[in-house]
Amino acid sequence: MTDAKSTAFDWVTHNHPHWSAWNAHIWDLAETAWREYRSSQWYVEKLRAEGFTVEQGSGGMPTAFSATWSNGPGPTIMAYAEYDAVPGNCQIADTYRAPRKGLSRFAGGHTDPHSALGMGSLVGTLAAKAAMQQHGITGTLRFMGEPAEKVRGSKPIHAARGYYNGLDAIISFHPFYMMPYCNTARWDTHCGPYYAAIYEFLCETPETWLADAQGGPIPAAHTSARAPGANDAVVAMYTLSKMMRDHMLPHTGTWTLNETILASGQATADNLAAQMAMIMFAARCPDVAMLKNIYDVLDRNAAAAALASHCTVKRHWVSKSKPGLANHAMAEITYRNLWKAGAPSYGAEAVQAARAIQKELGLTPMDNPYADELSELIEPQEAERRIRQTIPAWQTHYTSDDYTDMTWFAPTVRFYIARPVLKAPPGFAYPDWVMNALGGIPASIDPTIMTAGKTIAGTILDLMTDRNALARAQEEFRARKTASADPAPWCDYEPPIDFPWPEYVETPRGRAWWIPATADDRALER
Template sequence: MKTKNSWQKVLLTVWILKISILGYAQLDTVDIYPAKKEALKYLSRGETVEKFGKISDAIWSYAELGLQEYKSSRLLEETLKKEGFTVETGLAGMPTCFVASYGSGKPVIGILAEFDALPALSQKGRVASREALIEGAPGHGCGHNTMGTAVTAAAIAIKKSMDKYDIRGTIKVFGSPGEENLISRPYMICAGLFDGVDAVIDNHSDYKFGTGYGVKGSAMYSVIFSFHGKTAHAASAWKGRSALDAVELMNVATNYLREHLHFGHRMHYVITEGGEFPNVIPNVARVWYYLRNSDERIGEMYRRVVNCAKAAALATDTEMEIRCLTAIHQLHANKAAAELYQKNIELVGMPKWTEDEEEFARQLQENLGAEMKGMPENVDPIKSFSGPFTGGGSTDVGDVSLIAPTATIVFPGGVPGKIPHHWSSVACNYGSTAWKGLNAGAKAMAASAIDLLTKPDELKKIRIEFEAYSKEHPYKTFLPEDAKIPLDINSALMQKWRGKMEDLYLNYK
């Protein structure tokens, strides 16, 4: 797909006529109560699938980095406004943060929406080999274009059912920017945006369709350490104080620290500033660290890494400052919520894939050296995230899960064997399989939310579990008192690429 016109031709292919999963015919043969059936029927319509598929592809083409998602958030906000939602924007000090609400009173059910992309992952959609749209530009390598869209589709379906069947309660869409930098949710919680929420539905795109419960992933600190020294001619270095020396000494110290940390820890860094010319001693140098560990161990790990920085500053006679961008908890997924969500995942079922979609999957798998098994056929059984802590990725949904009962619906669309945060994921997050996957996710979320709104015993069971868990795991933010939202974090990088990408935008209308 080299031009906007060729992208648009793909959107007009006849597969849309066959996309319906849990469509009208099947709905009539399944025992589903009317309020839930109403939402599923809306999402099964061909025009609904096409509408939200095009919105997803548009956000895919914008590929906006965290806290720079101006077009992406605006498209979702406007879509919800047109359907009667009250939309508050620019919340918690973030221009692209929003909350869209419909209904009134209790219960209050939240759904989490994400929409940011990743740097340097530009890739043509539905192309099974590495072909960048614009070399070096951002791309949607984690599926957030499908996730924000699926939530929007689900919320509108829920609203239509609420209207028709006079369902009491409130549905809230939490537009959460900067998830790839794990920034928004801790600040949103501190701003009180989640106050009064009774349960939360999280979601994530993948090739699987399932959910799970328990403690998962890593808590994390994202911290920039800056060192300030004195410039001098490098040939007379005794007159200078090298900030770069301090960064390198800190990195040596933290690498020696690794053997004394729990085996599940993860620690990675990049030097973001280290001087301009070899013959000028750098007076400023910066290194950006991601520190990951369990909730119980992350604080001590952070303290010891700070000591490494202090020691480096002392050894080089430089000054050191710390800028904590964000700090987040592990995910604590609610079992009762996951069990409810799993029932609706099984009700919706895995989408039916066309032979063209299967062939794309096999080609991509072959190019990645993965098993050539095509697309998945069945939903996954519910998972328990038990066992010893072994580290892994992080999500700021973890903080939400400690202030309201939360579980994640993982929906399909990607190819088994794709690599997260990689061009292969960008290729999967556009076009027909992405449309089908997000539609399946929207159905599972809508059905689950309607259950929570109309079945008080289900919600009560979720709340009892959560309140008992909260007594042993009370929420306390990991954010330092002086932490501020890093609105500038991706601004220069996005400014570099936006002008070059605009000609390839798919502007949904």
Template sequence: MIRSLLLATALAAPGVAHAQAVPEAQRKAILSDVDGRAPALATTARAIWDYAEVGFQETRSSGLLQSELKKAGFVVSAGVAGMPTAFVASFRNGKGPVIAVLAEFDALPGLAQEARPERAPIAGKPAGHGCGHNIFGAASITAAMAVKDWMVANKIQGEIRVYGTPAEEGGSGKVYMVRAGLFDDVDAVLHWHPADQNGVAVGKSQSNISGKFRFYGLAAHASAAPDKGRSALDGVEVMDVAVNFLREHVPIGTRIHYIVTNGGQAPNVVPDFAESYYYVRNTDPAIVRSVMERVQKAADGAALATGTTVKFEATGGVYSMLASKTLATVMQRSLQTVGGEKWSPEETQWATALQKTLPTQKALESVYTIDPIWTGDSGGSTDVSDISWVVPTIGMNAATWVPGTPAHSWQAVAASGNSIGAKGGVVAAKTIALTAAELFDSPQVLAEARKELLAARGADFKYKALLGDRAPALDYRKPASGGGTGAD
């Protein structure tokens, strides 16, 4: 991730409204509330780490978060926007602002790893929390519970709302929630993400469209009667060659990457089915649409050249981030109030051992500090971005991993199941809770954030999901199947 470091004050336009500071006694009460819930946060995060459920299959993970929120007095609506594991939990205390907190909980396939500082795959386990979403969800509900307690104790008017958002990793779960209008009445959205440092970010992420290209051919004996067959795998491979030549002729900053998810069942059978899984990324959603259309034409040409047919299914599509600079100043101030986490000697020893496996060495002490607001663009994508085009949105990173740890790695999985991960989650929960509390009492800031959003997206903007009007791709993590096998 490219990061430009600027002071938070330099981001806000002159004359921007300032948040109403929460009285010190109330701030201390909120922080104490989160501290009291820290053991439960760690227990919940570890349980979801153990479940390690991939996108749209997070039944136990989602159910656990919902159960905890219900016990805390939230009203929960489950299975929203056509997704069985999505939910919205709400606590309303009269009429006032609606502040939302996002909670993710899906794992990544192929990253099962024990919570140890050396490579230790877990045999038979298909997935692992390489992006720390187990802590994400646990910390977010902890923040919302602390805000709810503060609202009750101080007779604060408004609504704190938690969105349980499945399938962030490629399934675009939040897009379906935006498309269903579930954020239409929200005044501000707060989120966070596990990382190896602490800071607030306002840079752009990558817009993307992802999808699967399924080629259909004709099976035949690969040696005795190859002329009778039409290889679906040939279609996939010709398409891949065409797209690789296309890379020279796309706008700078565009990323195209793919895997072959099914290449046939046996070498002696001409494959009648094959599938590839593609991503196209750029910070500009219009460029992503245009390049993906060209990738689809490459697939059509490959099918024509190989005598096969091809079908494309868009499984995901997200905008680039349009973060609120107005809200960033509030969250940055809250994060600086909270400060970084403190590791025990045992945790430091564990982190030191794990750091020896990392290609990039960073000072362990960086987890104790708070970075200035980041303005650089990200190399990754997130479905939070779609929310940011319809509601003022801001997010932060908390140091849940050993410094130098890349996301989507076994090292991230290990730390996400360790106590250092949970401690980073406490920093996030405290920061989000303090930020929400300030916003409830700062109508001018919310109005300024809305004004900033309208100006940034343009007067003619109308939200249209990049994945179109398709239903949620609930099976996007299931392996591709098709074709047969041969015996000789």
């Protein structure tokens, strides 16, 4: 190991108490897509304190940022943070199920967890910076703040607006979320394309056949049935799309279509037709043709629902995200540094927390409660072999994440570090709150950040100092991009920040989730 890498690895180890507290803070904020105000502000202030020049609100997105630090000529290497949580997953960082104090259980919580994703990337970047300064290694570090990953939000926009131009390499880290992607890097099969769009139904001129029902001045009086409205349109589109789902595409490959109802007008006016309602559909597909087929059907369903309910409909794009480009050279460089960093290991405190969770669920606590795979490494080629056993031979892309938009601008690695998961007795499945809690308990999540930080720092330093390795990665990138018929960004829309995304709000009671806490939430607290 070089002296510079030793310095970087030592920085990660010695600063553990600091970054552990930083991560716990971001995890506890648990702000959701497009509304990560405090989380992004924390990163901006920390990066500025570390000497980075920071553009806040990059790409027209209030919770995005673009940070740069340079100490002279050399490669420009980028890493990034995500920090969005998921509504409905509010969980205390403890060994029992309960929302964080004072919040609704429907508030946000880190499921992947993006808190550790962002912190691992920050720790690795700051460790590389410290080594560059101490050992006279010149170059430029870029660190991006990427909101709304759960709807593949910011990266297509940053890509289209030029924020990834001029980079020499990009490092993409994620806590592992499915086998065999645990302590490894992607090889050939990268994440696929994705569309998400909001269908907004407006009922500004409701149906008028009831106007003369009573001969009174109020067409929709309390004694008359209300006219169809925007809620009816959303329900019609929802049910029609569910019915048509099996006919949109044959059941080959791996694709999903999911929906979320964002808002409904006149929630407390039961005798008036709802004026506005929205539903978002998101599709993850192996290829672009499938995406276009799905959205052709959705557009027709929306038009039919609007016509039936006397509404108008508008489609608003949330995301158009490209499939990923592989880069073997980057995967090899990163995996070598993962091997040097070593897989995560779990100490006595982490084991105690895991055993307490098992006891809470009525299980016999295990001597070694964490999954064996968490402390093992798997070579990228072997992970690729295993994943290909689960998908059709023709399928080139698998699963979903918007790092893919970065892969079209510079050689990019996508690698995974183990996140804490528990062994399960035969036939038993842990409830969702368990993984959420383990992602917030420092003793169980810090090993993920430790390994990720060292891996990222070592990879940055290799790319800064080994120009031959970087040149191989760039040559491969150019060849793969040239072979593509569609190299340009897909984003042709404004940042979708003005929709009724769920968020935390300030109330006379203090900071709260937009859905208030109830007696049921309080009953879970201990």
